[in-house]
Amino acid sequence: MSRRLANLGGMAALALVVGLAAAPGWAADENDYPTDARVDYVFGCMAANGQTRESLEKCSCSVDQLAAILPYDKYVQASTILSMRQGIGQRANEFKSTKIFDDKVADLRRAQAEAEIRCYRG
Structure with missing residues (x-):
């Protein structure tokens, strides 16, 4: 029984986050970020x-500001690059030393910085 209540608590938190992401006035219509990606980010x-x-x-x-700035496919690409850079070996080194990958990560970092300015300092 307590496991069921714990699951309901988690589901309530998830519903709250999803509800906030879909609230009027948010950037939901301006981007293509799926709900699960938004929730994972939050x-x-x-x-x-x-x-x-x-x-x-x-x-x-x-996450709403990030989504309004950076298309989802670019977010996924940059996130994948960052994940691959955490590895070791030749494959990870390729992700660490390729300019096009640096540019994709830089785009994500700029979008995150702008989102931080708008949400944490604004």
């Missing part, structure tokens, strides 16, 4: 910034 952001209501609001804002 959960990761909250893990890094505290599990508070304030961090939920700022992280939700951040």
Whole structure:
């Protein structure tokens, strides 16, 4: 029974995040980020910034701003490159030393910086 209640609590948090992402006035119509990608971003952001209501609001804002700036396919490409760079060996080195990959990651970093300015300092 307690496992069922724990699952309901998690589902309620997920529903809240999804509801915030789809709220009127947000960037949902301006991009193609799927809901699961938004939720994953918010959960990761909250893990890094505290599990508070304030961090939920700022992280939700951040992913919406990021999505308004950077198309989803470019976000996926940059995220994949960053993931591959964490490995070791020749394959990881190729991802670390190729200019086109640097440019894709730089685009993501610029979009994240702009989102941070808009959501955390604005």
